[in-house]
Amino acid sequence: MPHVRPFRFGIITDGAPTREEWITRAREAEDLGYSTFLQPDHFTSDFFPLPSLMAAADATTNLRIGTLVYNNDLRHPVLLAKEVAALDMLSGGRFELGIGAGWNRPEYDQVGVPFERAGLRIERLEESLQILKQSFSDEPVNFTGKHYTVTDLNVTPKPIQRPHPPIVMGGGGKKLLSLAAREANVIGLHVKVNDNGTVDATENIEDTLAEKVGWIREAAGERFSSIELNMLISGFALAHNQQEAAEHYIRKRELTGATVEQVLANPYIMLGTTEQMVERIQRWRERLGVSYLVIYAEYMHAFAPVVTRLAGK
Structure with missing residues (x-):
């Protein structure tokens, strides 16, 4: 019988107007039973992860902190390794390293960073992961690749979690999900964004998620059973009438052409x-193996009864 991984839940948030509000948010997340307090990595975010996640860790006891996700193109992997190890050490081993190949082209354009084809960005991420893992080890880093070269460098500090903090990767395409299957501890199932920024309608159905889990299983081989599968919930509303809630969602988001179904x-x-x-999430775990759900902080309180029902079970 396959191993059933217990449910856990996280929130993602990108800033607050005051220190007090940020600290309160982290403490409330912990009190409500959420496992992780996550932050994106964008120039448009109020905070960058290092200082704000450290503040959240200091204000809590067991709440894990993490990124969803660091943009690999914005940092050299050695600099990122030092930042991650420091966060893990100073938080008492509570950090989860979410990292991705970058996807938001307007952000690249705003700061003059070339937005190269997806295959090249994924190739660079693959090299970066090797450097990161070497950096977290007790041996000097020696790496020569197409994009990075590091020679006999002893990277400090070292993380508390060994061999390294959990690596979280997500994606919608087969190439990135296959890389995640080989390298990551947690894999997020996301929609695939086309080169022109659009998303095909077939990306938003459960059968497509099942296909992506199949890609991961194939690429992971024997390590598949050790991988935690994750999803980010982008839209949420408590409602007694699902049809009315869907109609309101379509109007609010101005989803021209979308149907309630x-x-x-x-x-x-x-x-x-x-x-x-609760029933839907339980079905996802049974069919897809998804056991880790993340929701935006604005829905944290409304979603809390689901967390109470399912977390750790």
Whole structure:
């Protein structure tokens, strides 16, 4: 019988107007039973991860902190390794390293960083992962690749979690998910964004998620059973009438051409009662193996009854 991984939940948040509000948010997340307090890595975010996540860790006891996700193109992997190890050490071993190849082209354009084709960005990420893992070891880093070269460098500090903090990667395409299957501890299932920034309708159905889990299983081989599967819920509303909630969601998001049926079938949108959400999440674990859900901080309190019902079970 396959191993059933217990449910856990996280929130993602990118800033606060005051220190007090940021600290309160972290403490509330911990009190409500969330496992992780996560931050994106964008120039448009209020905070960058290092100082704000450290503040969240200092204000809490067991809450894990992490990135969702660091943009590999914005930092040299040795600099990132030092930052990650420091966060892990100073938080008492509570850091989770989310890292990706970068996807937001307007952000690149704003700061003059070339936005290269996806294959090249993924290739660079693959090299970066090798350097990161070497940096967390007790041996000097020696690496020569197409994009990076590091010679006989002893990187300090070292993380508490060994061999390294959990690595979190996500993606929508086969190439990136296959890399994650070989390298990551946690894999997020996301939609695949086309080169022109659009998303095909087929990306927002459960069968497509099942196909992506199949890619991961194939590439991971024997290590598949040790991988935790994750999803980020982008839309949420508690409602007794799902159809009315879907109609409101379409109007609010100005989803021209979208139908109620499409919205309700979209696995990245949660609309309905707490019981309906609990049943849906349990079905995802049974069919897809997904056991780790992340939701935006604005929904943290409304989603809390689901966390209470399922966390750790």
